[in-house]
Amino acid sequence: MRLSTYFLPTLKETPAEAQIASHRLMLRAGMVRQSASGIYTWLPLGLRVLKNIERIVREEQNAAGAQELLMPTIQSADLWRESGRYDAYGKEMLRITDRHEREMLYGPTNEELITQIFRDNVRSYREMPKILYQIQWKFRDEVRPRFGVMRGREFLMKDCYSFAMDYEGAKKAYEVMFNAYLKTFKRMGLTAIPMAADSGAIGGSLSHEFHILAETGESGVFYDVAYDELAAKDEIDLETLSKLYAVTDEKHDSSAANCPPAERLKEARGIEVGHIFYLGTKYSKAMNAVVPGPGGETVLAEMGCYGIGVSRLMGAIIEAYHDDRGIKWPEAVAPFKVGLINLKAGDATCDKTCEDIYRSLSENGVEVLYDDRDDRAGVKFADMDLIGLPWQLVAGPKGLAVGVVELKNRLSGEKVELSVEAALARLTA
Known part of the structure; x- marks a missing residue:
């Protein structure tokens, strides 16, 4: 699912009626x-x-x-x-x-x-x-x-x-x-x-x-x-x-x-x-x-x-x-397993890499929410942390220039840099 077309009306402020x-x-x-x-x-x-x-x-x-x-x-x-x-x-x-x-x-x-x-x-x-x-x-x-x-x-x-x-x-x-x-x-x-x-x-x-x-x-x-x-x-x-x-x-x-x-x-x-x-x-x-x-x-x-x-x-x-x-969803009930973040939508390398990752994960039965929006990195990170998908896979120009993407575990907060192939292998294991 592409976040640019997904119906996800997030809020920055907490509604007054919400007590817990x-x-x-x-x-x-x-x-x-x-x-x-x-x-x-x-x-x-x-x-x-x-x-x-x-x-x-x-x-x-x-x-x-x-x-x-x-x-x-x-x-x-x-x-x-x-x-x-x-x-x-x-x-x-x-x-x-x-x-x-x-x-x-x-x-x-x-x-x-x-x-x-x-x-x-x-x-x-x-x-x-x-x-x-x-x-x-x-x-x-x-x-x-x-x-x-x-x-x-x-x-x-x-x-x-x-x-x-x-x-x-x-x-x-x-x-x-x-x-x-x-x-x-x-x-x-x-x-x-x-x-x-x-x-x-x-x-x-x-x-x-x-x-x-x-x-x-x-x-x-x-x-x-x-x-x-x-x-x-x-x-x-x-x-x-x-x-x-x-x-x-x-x-x-x-x-x-x-x-x-x-x-x-x-x-x-x-x-x-x-x-x-x-x-x-x-x-x-x-x-x-x-x-x-x-x-x-x-x-x-x-x-x-x-x-x-x-x-x-x-x-x-x-x-x-x-x-x-x-939220930090346990994987068994999470709405999607992976949040894929394209840090620079419109960049040819970022777009192609993210499209390849999105297709590969989807073909292997992994449910992905792909943030393909043309928006600031801070907004994308904040939204992904808010909705709490178990894994965040981040692709940006600097990382891709040296052949790596960042994989973050939302529950533990652990981040690792991996090749695209290694990240895919871990997420499809």
């Missing part, structure tokens, strides 16, 4: 624009990151055995009356009446609808267990939306639901999703701390929140250093993990039986990006979601639900990876 780093940088880097309170348009650069986050979430859900479907954003109020939540949910639910005076709602979550889908279509224990998920937009009418996409009213969420014949089957699905979450966040370059949590409006008993560590995180977290040791493992046993201490600051109790001694207790800042629940039969009982067992008996499905804030994750990643110049 991710909101400031997403606006300044031309990733989003607010269209109404807590509702955002995703511009091309921001959408590329959002799609990369969505792709990783989807790949790990599929690898865990979950199957993707897509439910509507608009739901019938009658379904929510079946579960007893229509009147209880509160003003966060956007209630709608259609032209036939039927009561509808813009879904803040999907327990009722997925339970209906299961109830109406699964006929035998032979079809069990099932794990179904979607990545879909939600709406919750927050009284004070703030912090950009971190606490907006419209947001993209991955919500997943498991159905089993008994508690052991439900617990197995819970453990599968638990580990899928750890793998998902790890692939994005994030350190995730799972901690026992309240179930809130969703309901259920067994519950964990996943907080990713960031210096500017919204919550204080306290956790056993053993979490760092477990993080290197591919699979974590839930029984072992449940014995470890991990809480947010409002629940911290140094006298708790499982609170480790001071030398093993770590304190950090965190941002909640995922929440999983064992629901039991809360919804299957209310909505009569039963499955005929092997002896003909009817069994209430044991359910679990598992959410990841996909759009919220984008803000959380920026909170974890930024400096005073801009």
Whole structure:
């Protein structure tokens, strides 16, 4: 993609309404624009990151055995009356009446609808267990939306639901999703701390929140250093993990039986990006979601639900990876891998070298944002640091005169001078 034609409306000044780093940088880097309170348009650069986050979430859900479907954003109020939540949910639910005076709602979550889908279509224990998920937009009418996409009213969420014949089957699905979450966040370059949590409006008993560590995180977290040791493992046993201490600051109790001694207790800042629940039969009982067992008996499905804030994750990643110049994207979610900077557009050697580099990287599957604008070098460097691509490849007259280009790693700040061939080899490795 050529920056001269790319829609990237960057800002030099920070908008007054932006209170946290991710909101400031997403606006300044031309990733989003607010269209109404807590509702955002995703511009091309921001959408590329959002799609990369969505792709990783989807790949790990599929690898865990979950199957993707897509439910509507608009739901019938009658379904929510079946579960007893229509009147209880509160003003966060956007209630709608259609032209036939039927009561509808813009879904803040999907327990009722997925339970209906299961109830109406699964006929035998032979079809069990099932794990179904979607990545879909939600709406919750927050009284004070703030912090950009971190606490907006419209947001993209991955919500997943498991159905089993008994508690052991439900617990197995819970453990599968638990580990899928750890793998998902790890692939994005994030350190995730799972901690026992309240179930809130969703309901259920067994519950964990996943907080990713960031210096500017919204919550204080306290956790056993053993979490760092477990993080290197591919699979974590839930029984072992449940014995470890991990809480947010409002629940911290140094006298708790499982609170480790001071030398093993770590304190950090965190941002909640995922929440999983064992629901039991809360919804299957209310909505009569039963499955005929092997002896003909009817069994209430044991359910679990598992959410990841996909759009919220984008803000959380920026909170974890930024400096005073801009964003520093982990390569797995970056909108482009390389920012190619032509220091002197119009110079024959610079133009030809950059065109050759751009073509070579593109042909090798490397996503490149080529700054071919006729602008000052300082402007180009500032914009590239602001949008935070993992690599910057700089070609200028002085370097090319001696056969080198400069390769900069945005995360570490390391710069090296290499031949064009060596730079290409490193970026395509």
